[in-house]
Amino acid sequence: MAKTEFYRSLLGQVKAIISDEHDEIANMANISAIVFNSLDKVNWAGFYRLIDNELVLGPFQGQVACIRIPVGRGVCGTAVSEATAQLVTDVHQFEGHIACDASSNSEVVIPVYLHGKIIAVFDIDSTEVAYFDEEDVRGLQNIVHALENQLK
Template identity: 50%
Template sequence: MHESSIAADLPKPKLYAELARELQSLIAGEPDDIANFANASALLFNSLPDLNWAGFYLLKRGELVVGPFQGKPACVRIAMGKGVCGTSAARRATILVTNVHDFPGHIACDSASNSEIVVPMIAGDELLGVLDLDSPTLARFDEEDQAGLEEFVATLLRQIRPA
């Protein structure tokens, strides 16, 4: 069993650097994408403070389908361009939402969620899906979280879709 020793009270840049290193050690040499997504979601959920959901939606036949995650049961399918996840996937850009109740078309899988960040997973020209983090706290995520999570996704993609 692997147990994370990352201190959540580190400054965010150091915290995310540690998370990327920890992720690399968890997924090194593992060829199964689902296993890697599962460990990545567990690592984030158990290392970052103030989350109520952390996981992946994977692109399958033109829509996002829930993949490995930590948190309450989630919406199973999200159409491209719908909600925060579908919008991030369609735009192929990270979306940081300080108050999900102000996001047009927000899909409330968990009514306790108040802020969200979604990072698309793009390998070459291929959109694989998105990483989605939710928090019960308004404005939980900022630009430092965005930079750290984008690097986290890049670390994951280097393992599952090596160049």
């Protein structure tokens, strides 16, 4: 299955699961599970919630993770400080990368917005270098947009 079709199917699953639920934690938990169990070679998928200018671990699937990440540090903190998605093909080349799991080699982080403000980031890690590409970013952004629309 082509990536475009894959992400279209994944988005349909996400929308079906979250369509009747408005609790952000419940929806983040199910989105994490769907993405973690649907993507090959992914060792972590989850959310960090922005609380008092610090990212705090939220619902996730995978190995034990860092609990708090300052805004501006690591890939997740950079996504918040730059207010943009981060696609990192090799985390070991990313200055300031925070290694919560030494087996992670590439990463995508998508900011989550509510009423124009970042409230969280969706973080997905892979054990493979250069596992993610722009098509993955677009597909994951569509999933995050579905969550954002459900929170309004």
